[in-house]
Amino acid sequence: MPQQKIYLVGAGIEGWEGFGKQALEVIEGAQVLIGHKRLLDIFPEFKGEKRLLDDLSITLEYLKTTDKRAVVLGSGDPNFFGIARFLLRNLPKDRVEIYPNVTSVQYAFARIKEPWDDATFVSVHGRGIKPALDRIIASEKIAILTDSVNTPAVLARELIARGAEGYEAWVCEDLGLASEKFTKTDVKGLAELTCSPLNILILIKTWEPNLQNYPMIGIRDDEFATAKKLITKEEVRAITLGKLQLQDDLVMWDIGAGSGSVSIEAANLMPNGRIFALEKNPQYLVFLKENLKKFAARNVMVVEAFAPDGLEELPDADRVFIGGSSGMLEEIIDAVDKRLKPDGFIVINAVTLDTLTKSVEFLEDHGYTVEVTCVNISKTRNLTEYKMFAAHNPVYVIAAWKGEE
Numbered sequence: 001m002p003q004q005k006i007y008l009v010g011a012g013i014e015g016w017e018g019f020g021k022q023a024l025e026v027i028e029g030a031q032v033l034i035g036h037k038r039l040l041d042i043f044p045e046f047k048g049e050k051r052l053l054d055d056l057s058i059t060l061e062y063l064k065t066t067d068k069r070a071v072v073l074g075s076g077d078p079n080f081f082g083i084a085r086f087l088l089r090n091l092p093k094d095r096v097e098i099y100p101n102v103t104s105v106q107y108a109f110a111r112i113k114e115p116w117d118d119a120t121f122v123s124v125h126g127r128g129i130k131p132a133l134d135r136i137i138a139s140e141k142i143a144i145l146t147d148s149v150n151t152p153a154v155l156a157r158e159l160i161a162r163g164a165e166g167y168e169a170w171v172c173e174d175l176g177l178a179s180e181k182f183t184k185t186d187v188k189g190l191a192e193l194t195c196s197p198l199n200i201l202i203l204i205k206t207w208e209p210n211l212q213n214y215p216m217i218g219i220r221d222d223e224f225a226t227a228k229k230l231i232t233k234e235e236v237r238a239i240t241l242g243k244l245q246l247q248d249d250l251v252m253w254d255i256g257a258g259s260g261s262v263s264i265e266a267a268n269l270m271p272n273g274r275i276f277a278l279e280k281n282p283q284y285l286v287f288l289k290e291n292l293k294k295f296a297a298r299n300v301m302v303v304e305a306f307a308p309d310g311l312e313e314l315p316d317a318d319r320v321f322i323g324g325s326s327g328m329l330e331e332i333i334d335a336v337d338k339r340l341k342p343d344g345f346i347v348i349n350a351v352t353l354d355t356l357t358k359s360v361e362f363l364e365d366h367g368y369t370v371e372v373t374c375v376n377i378s379k380t381r382n383l384t385e386y387k388m389f390a391a392h393n394p395v396y397v398i399a400a401w402k403g404e405e
Helices: 021-028 056-065 084-090 104-111 130-137 152-161 234-244 261-269 282-294 329-339 353-365
Strands: 006-011 032-035 049-052 070-075 096-099 120-123 141-145 167-173 181-186 199-205 251-255 274-278 300-303 317-322 340-350 368-375 378-383 386-391 395-402
Touching: 006 021, 006 084, 021 096, 056 070, 056 084, 084 096, 104 141, 104 167, 104 199, 120 130, 130 141, 130 152, 152 167, 152 199, 234 261, 234 317, 234 340, 234 368, 234 395, 251 261, 251 329, 261 274, 261 282, 261 300, 282 300, 317 329, 329 340, 329 353, 340 353, 353 368, 353 395
Parallel strands: 006 070, 006 096, 032 049, 032 070, 120 141, 251 274, 251 317, 274 300, 317 340
Antiparallel strands: 141 199, 167 181, 167 199, 340 395, 368 395, 378 386
């Protein structure tokens, strides 16, 4: 005997959007109504059984075995950060019928009179902020479902710490209730705001903290704060970034980040990527943080550690740049090899023959195909009324990957 269908029915914003005709017919024909108390209370005259939706595993077990016609009530569109994802993952899809309604996010955008077809959506409700923060700061317009712990004020403080303050903020509270409220502010104002736990936060980018226009690649060396001009020079930086073969949405480790010049230009080239700049030298850290703020590199996270320490907590890498190793090159390559994704690349910049030799040897011992590019740069300099070329020390750009050439 075939099992009964399970109907997921979305409730709209009370007092603004009700249930559609089809949804009401499905509910009227149900034998069991499942949902949170506030949704069950919408149907005081329902004659069948009512079951509270508290423990998802208990509800799932019931739906797997029941032969009764069941309706599960959700808010708005059950497919939008709702129960549909859980049920569709655990039940045959042909058993599930979904009747979506207007979501609270749709309603919020309508009330603040802002188009939402170009928005990004994330939820920190019961999930924590850290996994969502990178997506938030990479977005021009974003709606965030919050909770009583991960509040708009907590989010604002995280954004300020990352230098991502250039947003107009809307806090949309208690949607559909008598206490419904819409507050427009900025990120700094948001950090001081106390609001209802039932809220949606909408952020719309209006300006960049860094108002000066810098190129995505090819930032002049003298724009970076650095110690004793110890920096990956702009021409070498361009070749290094090319050898890394960057794509958006990648995870990159910058080991021995120094002033952060490589991380900053990598961030420009992959705005939805995540870059982890490892540096422990206190002097370099000052310059690194200063440069990240100056260039609004919001998707670069500083890790205060001497590699290979500090790598354990990072997500697996797609790309790794080693600009400095503090005498731990073999240990770093060994640690990177264990965490690099199968199609990943390692790029090492060496200025001495000793580092070049060790890098190639260690990488080949770990099964990498290695390509070395010797970069010799000469730039003009003024000499009285004439110009001459001044040569920089050669830099060896070592690119390595698993597989054949």
